[in-house]
Amino acid sequence: MAEASISVDQDQFICSVCLDLLQDPVTVPCGHNYCKKCITDVWDFDKKGIYRCPSCKQSFAPRPGLGKNLVIAEMVEKLKKTRSQAAPPASVHTGSGDVQCDSCTGIKQKAVKSCLECRSSYCQNHLDQHESLFRGKGHDLMDVTGRLQEMMCSRHGKILEIYCRTDQRCICMLCLVDEHKNHDTVSTSAARTEKQKHLGETQIKLNQKIQKKEKDIQELREAVASHKRSAQTAVEDSEKIFTELVRFIEKRRSEVMKMIRDQERAAVSRAEIKLERLEKEINELKKRDAELKQLSHTQDHVHFLQSLSSASISLSGSTDGYSVSPHLTFSDVVNSVSQFRDKLQQFCREETEQMTETGRFICIHSYLFIKCEFPLDMRINLQMCFGVCSENHPGHHCS
Incomplete structure (x- = not known):
C-alpha cells in the first residue's frame, strides 16, 4: 500500500523562543512545543514562581514536568534532511563589526533588527519568523545593535526607559x-533631548577650538617656512661675504709674501755686488803682499827703494768704506701682519656679539621660535675694515 504524502508547514516546527528548528522538542500542558533548553531557560529566569507559555501566556502552577515529544522530534529530523538536500538560500554572512543573528545555528548570518522583548537580534529569515509569531504582541523592533544587554536592567531584566537625574x-x-x-x-528620550542640546553647545565650542588650533598650526607653518627662507638667504649672503673676505685676505697674503721676497732679492743682490768687489780687492791686496815679501828679500838697495815707493802709493789709494748690516730681518713686517690678525679677530668677535644681541627670540603660544636679524651694514663694515670696495660705496678707496 502506497505511503500517504502529507504536506506540513515548516513554521509548525519552529521554536517561538529561539526562532529556529526545535532541538530536543518538549510539549507544555497547553500544547505548544519548545526546545527543552529554551523553555527551561525562560522558566528559570522567572523568579516569581509563575510559569507561563511564551506563546499563549497560559500560566501553570506548580511548574510542570517536560517530556520529549517523539513525534515532533522525528518530523524535525526529516525536515532537517530535506533542508540539507535543498539548495542553500542566499544569505549575508557577518563581517567585521556586524551583529550576528542570535537564532542562527552553524554559520551566523548578519542581523538586521533587534527585539528588546526577546533580547535577541535576527537576520532577515529569522526576522520574518519572529514577525509571523509576535506581530501585534508588543514586540517592538529597533535597528540592530550589539548592546542589547546594556539596554536592559541588570537587576530586573526590563528595558532601561527612564533616566534618573538624581x-x-x-x-x-x-x-x-x-x-x-x-x-x-x-x-530616556526627554533626557536625550536635554543632553543633546548641551552636547551641541559643547561641539560648537570644540569646533571653535579646533579652528583656532588649525589657524595656529597654519601660522606656525608659515612662520617656520619664512624662517627657513630667511635663514637660507642669510647663509648664502654670509657665505658670499666670507668668500670675498677670504679672497681679500689671500690677495693681501700674496702681496706681503711678494714684498718680502722682493726685498730679500734686492738686499741679496746688493750684498753679492759688494762681496764681488771685496773679493777682487782682497786678491789685489794679496798680490801686493806677495810683491812686498819678495821685495823685502832683495839685495839690490836701489831696486828696493824704488819699488817700495810705488807700493806705498798704491796702498794709500785703496778704499774700504763698505757698510753691510750682518742681521737683516723682517720683524716689522711680521709685527704688521700680527697687528692685522689681532684687529681682524677683535672685529670678528665684536661683530659676532652684535649679531647675537640683534637676534630676537619670539615665543608663539606653546612653542619657542627663534628669528635672527642681521645688521644691514654688517657687510659694508667688513668691506671697509679690510679694504674691500663695495658697489654701494663707489667713493671708498682701499688702503
Missing part, C-alpha cells in the same frame, strides 16, 4: 517604584 543613570520601571522612588526622573 543619580545620573538609566533605570527601568521597576527601579522607579523601588530604590529610585521620589527621585527626579524623566524618560
Whole structure:
C-alpha cells in the first residue's frame, strides 16, 4: 500500500523562543512545543514562581514536568534532511563589526533588527519568523545593535526607559517604584533631548577650538617656512661675504709674501755686488803682499827703494768704506701682519656679539621660535675694515 504524502508547514516546527528548528522538542500542558533548553531557560529566569507559555501566556502552577515529544522530534529530523538536500538560500554572512543573528545555528548570518522583548537580534529569515509569531504582541523592533544587554536592567531584566537625574543613570520601571522612588526622573528620550542640546553647545565650542588650533598650526607653518627662507638667504649672503673676505685676505697674503721676497732679492743682490768687489780687492791686496815679501828679500838697495815707493802709493789709494748690516730681518713686517690678525679677530668677535644681541627670540603660544636679524651694514663694515670696495660705496678707496 502506497505511503500517504502529507504536506506540513515548516513554521509548525519552529521554536517561538529561539526562532529556529526545535532541538530536543518538549510539549507544555497547553500544547505548544519548545526546545527543552529554551523553555527551561525562560522558566528559570522567572523568579516569581509563575510559569507561563511564551506563546499563549497560559500560566501553570506548580511548574510542570517536560517530556520529549517523539513525534515532533522525528518530523524535525526529516525536515532537517530535506533542508540539507535543498539548495542553500542566499544569505549575508557577518563581517567585521556586524551583529550576528542570535537564532542562527552553524554559520551566523548578519542581523538586521533587534527585539528588546526577546533580547535577541535576527537576520532577515529569522526576522520574518519572529514577525509571523509576535506581530501585534508588543514586540517592538529597533535597528540592530550589539548592546542589547546594556539596554536592559541588570537587576530586573526590563528595558532601561527612564533616566534618573538624581543619580545620573538609566533605570527601568521597576527601579522607579523601588530604590529610585521620589527621585527626579524623566524618560530616556526627554533626557536625550536635554543632553543633546548641551552636547551641541559643547561641539560648537570644540569646533571653535579646533579652528583656532588649525589657524595656529597654519601660522606656525608659515612662520617656520619664512624662517627657513630667511635663514637660507642669510647663509648664502654670509657665505658670499666670507668668500670675498677670504679672497681679500689671500690677495693681501700674496702681496706681503711678494714684498718680502722682493726685498730679500734686492738686499741679496746688493750684498753679492759688494762681496764681488771685496773679493777682487782682497786678491789685489794679496798680490801686493806677495810683491812686498819678495821685495823685502832683495839685495839690490836701489831696486828696493824704488819699488817700495810705488807700493806705498798704491796702498794709500785703496778704499774700504763698505757698510753691510750682518742681521737683516723682517720683524716689522711680521709685527704688521700680527697687528692685522689681532684687529681682524677683535672685529670678528665684536661683530659676532652684535649679531647675537640683534637676534630676537619670539615665543608663539606653546612653542619657542627663534628669528635672527642681521645688521644691514654688517657687510659694508667688513668691506671697509679690510679694504674691500663695495658697489654701494663707489667713493671708498682701499688702503
